[in-house]
Amino acid sequence: xxxxxxxxxxxxxxxxxxxxxxxxxxxxxxxxxxxxxxxxxxxxxxxxxxxxxxxxxxxxxxxxxxxxxxxxxxxxxxxxxxxxxxxxxxxxxxxxxxxxxxxxxxxxxxxxxxxxxxxxxxxxxxxxxxxxxxxxxxxxxxxxxxxxxxxxxxxxxxxxxxxxxxxxxxxxxxxxxxxxxxxxxxxxxxxxxxxxxxxxxxxxxxxxxxxxxxxxxxxxxxxxxxxxxxxxxxxxxxxxxxxxxxxxxxxxxxxxxxxxxxxxxxxxxxxxxxxxxxxxxxxxxxxxxxxxxxxxxxxxxxxxxxxxxxxxxxxxxxxxxxxxxxxxxxxxxxxxxxxxxxxxxxxx
Numbered sequence: 001x002x003x004x005x006x007x008x009x010x011x012x013x014x015x016x017x018x019x020x021x022x023x024x025x026x027x028x029x030x031x032x033x034x035x036x037x038x039x040x041x042x043x044x045x046x047x048x049x050x051x052x053x054x055x056x057x058x059x060x061x062x063x064x065x066x067x068x069x070x071x072x073x074x075x076x077x078x079x080x081x082x083x084x085x086x087x088x089x090x091x092x093x094x095x096x097x098x099x100x101x102x103x104x105x106x107x108x109x110x111x112x113x114x115x116x117x118x119x120x121x122x123x124x125x126x127x128x129x130x131x132x133x134x135x136x137x138x139x140x141x142x143x144x145x146x147x148x149x150x151x152x153x154x155x156x157x158x159x160x161x162x163x164x165x166x167x168x169x170x171x172x173x174x175x176x177x178x179x180x181x182x183x184x185x186x187x188x189x190x191x192x193x194x195x196x197x198x199x200x201x202x203x204x205x206x207x208x209x210x211x212x213x214x215x216x217x218x219x220x221x222x223x224x225x226x227x228x229x230x231x232x233x234x235x236x237x238x239x240x241x242x243x244x245x246x247x248x249x250x251x252x253x254x255x256x257x258x259x260x261x262x263x264x265x266x267x268x269x270x271x272x273x274x275x276x277x278x279x280x281x282x283x284x285x286x287x288x289x290x291x292x293x294x295x296x297x298x299x300x301x302x303x304x305x306x307x308x309x310x311x312x313x314x315x316x317x318x319x320x321x322x323x324x325x326x327x328x329x330x331x332x333x334x335x336x337x338x339x340x341x342x343x344x345x346x347x348x
Contacts (some may be wrong), residue, residue: 002076010080012036012048013057017069017077020204021324026066052175071290071323074302078287078327085331105346109234111341113316116237118333121321122266125341126276127232128315133158135194138220139182148175150223154191164222170215171199178216186220195224231277233269238262241321261297262320276305276316283307283314290323304330306338309345317341 013309015036016027029045036045049067052058057073060066069077115123133154141149146169146186151161154325170178185201186194198221201213234295242259265272275295305318317337319330 002079003057005055005076008038008040009048009052011038012045012081013052013069013073014050016058016067017073019222020068021326024324026061026068028066031066044137071292074206074289074323074327075292078289078331081331082285082287083330085328090181105232106232107341107344108232108315109236111337112234115317115319115333116240116338119319119321119326119330120237120240120243121319121330122235122237122238122262123319124239124272124317125234126273126316127234134190135187135224137187138179138223140170140179140216140219142170142172142175145169148219152191152223158191160223162223164219165217166215166226174212174215178219180336181213181216190225195221195273198224231273233273233276235269235272237264237265259273262301265297276303285331286318287327287331301318302327304334306334306343315341 012032015032019031019035029049030042032049033040033042033045051059051060052073053067055072056070057076061069074309104127108127111125112123115121115125118125136153136155138153139151141151142165143149148164148166148170149161150164151159153159155298182198186197189197198217202217202221222244241262265275275293275298285306286293286303287305288298290302293299293300293303295303296318300322301320302323303318303320304325304327305316307314307316309315318334319325321330
């Protein structure tokens with residue numbers, strides 16, 4: 001629970017955070033006394049900073065240095081920004097620039113580039129998986145040896161087949177019974193829903209004591225894996241992140257390890273998609289700061305994201321940067337971009 005600050009404490013904290021974001025250097029009590037417009041002495045500011053440190057809102061990286069905000073300090077600052085902000089409007093020309101190319105993928109690629117350029121952070125656009133066809137039925141057919149042919153038939157003329165190696169040599173009657181079980185339980189679901197439901201059934205160990213159901217689930221899951229559409233992630237601006245982190249004197253000792261972790265995630269986009277999906281399951285604007293991330297891999301960073309609509313589907317745009325990011329600029333850019341994307345996609 002955040003502490004209830006006095007007006008002086010709020011103003012000192014807000015000025016400290018804003019200055020640290022701008023300069024990247026610890027902020028001294030003498031500087032705050034001179035620039036806070038409170039008309040108080042350095043001694044009074046030192047007392048206020050000591051209290052803010054007790055609250056866990058600022059810290060002193062070195063004994064003789066000034067203070068820097070903690071993640072909790074950033075959180076209060078961002079909450080104050082959100083309380084006072086007006087809803088951003090799409091910047092002039094953004095929608096037109098997004099439409100330079102015709103496809104949805106091109107549009108989202110342009111969105112990630114525009115966000116990176118505007119915010120000077122890593123910009124991303126996470127497109128929703130395309131609407132999935134619905135499962136009509138599956139068939140299993142025994143081949144030579146221990147191989148089984150899995151045939152998946154879905155709405156929209158989708159037909160796929162895959163050969164699966166099995167541990168035993170199943171007979172035709174057992175495979176027919178397995179297919180009947182899958183069709184009875186999962187026909188009519190989208191391919192995505194069917195695969196997720198099958199995986200959930202496989203996690204319930206009590207069901208796996210039934211050999212027929214266990215085999216049916218394994219075969220159906222293998223047959224569906226290649227058919228289910230996945231989210232697409234567009235990422236731009238890793239160079240901005242390098243510049244920001246190398247320019248932060250208080251965090252330089254962690255820079256290489258921090259950069260390595262995020263750059264690896266950007267290269268392995270499926271890992272970044274998984275991490276983003278954990279914190280972006282609510283509509284509207286989302287801000288996650290440093291240690292608020294569930295994953296240790298992202299705790300050196302802050303995330304500002306907002307959802308956009310693509311028909312009945314929802315995607316996400318946002319920026320990832322160091323915790324010392326210019327939050328006001330990032331929030332405005334992301335909010336504006338989500339609105340521009342929704343409008344641009346309505347015309348697709």
